[in-house]
Amino acid sequence: MTKKAPFVVGLTGGIGSGKSAVADLFASHGVPVVDTDQIARDLTVAGGAAMADIVAAFGPQFALADGSLDRAAMRARVFGDEAERQRLNAILHPRINAESRRQIAASCGPYVLLVVPLLFETGGYADLCQRTLAVDCPEWMQVARVTARSGLAADQVRAIMTAQMPRDARLAQADDIVDNSGSLSSLALAVAEKHHDYLTLAAA
Ligand SMILES: CC(C)(COP(=O)(O)OP(=O)(O)OC[C@H]1O[C@@H](n2cnc3c(N)ncnc32)[C@H](O)[C@@H]1O)[C@@H](O)C(=O)NCCC(=O)NCCS
Ligand SMILES: Nc1ncnc2c1ncn2[C@@H]1O[C@H](COP(=O)(O)OP(=O)(O)OP(=O)(O)O)[C@@H](O)[C@H]1O
Structure with a gap:
């Protein structure tokens, strides 16, 4: 008997959202979560595919002495060009798309969350996702959170944001939106609500 294709929710959002x-x-x-940022990292470790x-x-x-990707050098090269x-x-x-499909097919759960920063910008995911969810907060908050988390300067974060879909267009395209402009505990409540909705949709 062939396994039924899982219900997939595609999660997207700008950098630091x-x-x-x-x-x-x-x-x-x-x-179960399939994360394309993690797949991209796995592809670029030493000896990565x-x-x-x-x-x-x-x-x-662009390779470090150990053979892995020099991420800072590549970031400087690609954002802005x-x-x-x-x-x-x-x-x-x-390669990210193929590996995402492989991991989804191997997943067990009521539905699968597929995290893709460029879900709407990059072709190849529309047929995979039954539902799309955008996480959102104001752009100034994205910049503040990323600069607090990493060594990136605000200008570097803005350069990455420029390479991504504008906030309004992303919000217009998503089926669902989760607001992340408040506390982590209010985010947890919003996600619990969405989880309940997706259990119902996946079972239908
Ligand atoms: C350029 C790289 C080496 C920079 O590495 P770094 O460790 O600084 O960033 P990290 O991988 O953690 O990504 C952080 C965020 O940057 C944004 N981002 C990453 N790649 C891209 C891209 N090609 N275009 C636009 N935004 C991107 C996303 O919001 C992502 O969540 C890395 O981002 C990369 O390999 N990017 C290409 C792969 C890709 O497109 N990944 C997104 C999956 S769809
Ligand atoms: N509601 C919140 N309140 C405070 N800090 C938050 C909140 N949500 C996320 N953060 C923090 O903001 C930073 C960015 O969040 P997170 O890493 O989840 O974003 P992301 O969209 O996955 O980022 P990236 O695009 O870089 O992969 C992290 O340091 C995280 O801990």
Whole structure:
């Protein structure tokens, strides 16, 4: 007997909007999570499946001494240069998409949460997701949260935001929205509500 395709909720949001925080909350309800940022990281560790193509396209200076991707150097190269970002995307996105499908097919749970920062920008996910959820907060809050979390300067965060879909367009395209402009405890309540909705939808 063939396994029934799982119900998939695609989670998206701009940099620092709270995708990981939301994904952790869904996971705490027992929902399996497939995370494309993590898949991209796995592809670019030392010996990772994308490293040979990245070095061939960008040069050996983008690999650290241990053979893994120099993430800071690549960040500086691709955000602000659209052609270079597309070059990296062309190497990584087909592999990320294929691995996402493999992990979804192997998942067990009432439904699967698929986290994709570029869900609407990148083709190849529409047929996979029965429902889409955007996590949202004001742009100034995205910048503040990312600069507090990492060593990135506000300008670097804004350069990454420029490479992503504008907030309004993302909100217009998503089926559902979760507001993350308040506390983490109010986010937990909002996610619990959405989880309840998705259990009902997935069972229908
Ligand atoms: C450029 C890289 C090396 C920078 O690494 P770094 O550790 O600084 O960032 P990290 O991977 O944690 O990503 C942070 C956020 O940046 C944004 N982002 C990442 N890649 C992209 C991209 N190609 N275009 C627009 N935004 C992006 C997302 O909001 C993501 O959540 C890395 O982001 C990367 O390999 N990107 C290409 C893969 C990709 O497109 N990932 C997104 C999955 S759809
Ligand atoms: N409601 C909140 N209140 C306070 N801090 C928050 C809240 N939500 C998220 N954060 C913090 O803001 C930062 C960004 O959140 P998170 O990492 O979940 O975003 P993300 O969308 O996954 O980011 P990225 O696009 O970089 O992968 C983290 O340090 C997180 O702990």
